[in-house]
Amino acid sequence: MEAYDMAGHLIRRLHQISTQVFMARAREAGFDLTPVQFAAMDAIRVNPDIDQAGVAALIAYDRATIGGVIDRLVTKGYVARTVSARDRRAREVRLTDDGEALFTALLPVVRDLQSDILARLSEEERATFMALARKSIAED
Secondary structure, eight states, X not given: OGGGGOHHXXXXXXXXXXXXXXXXXXXXXXXXXXXXXXXXXXXXXXXXXXXXXXXXXXXXXXXXXXXXXXXXXXXXXXXXXXXXXXOTTOEEEEEOHHHHHHHHHHHHHHHHHHHHHTTTSOHHHHHHHHHHHHHHHOOO
């Protein structure tokens, strides 16, 4: 197939593998969280009281659908959302104590599973891949 030699196809396949590995390892460790929810929690953890649009920008996620991600985190009790005092249209978010505890417990699992995503690459190849991936997504 022609697609097998196209960057877009390979990136999509690697994304599928990454998501599958994340979900399986998180479930095995007793966590019910998606990669996007984890990334959102990381952005919120580092930037408490950030608005939802800011979370979307930090994790390169669609602004129109970040609300659903945040909704699920609020429902799970990991994130608290309030109306912004600066802009009544904006919603600010922060991790709850349960969210902080979950993130702290899940972070080592997520760090560990990174090697599974690129399992077929040597350490040197992984370093090269990471450098090239960062370069490819860098903004000028």
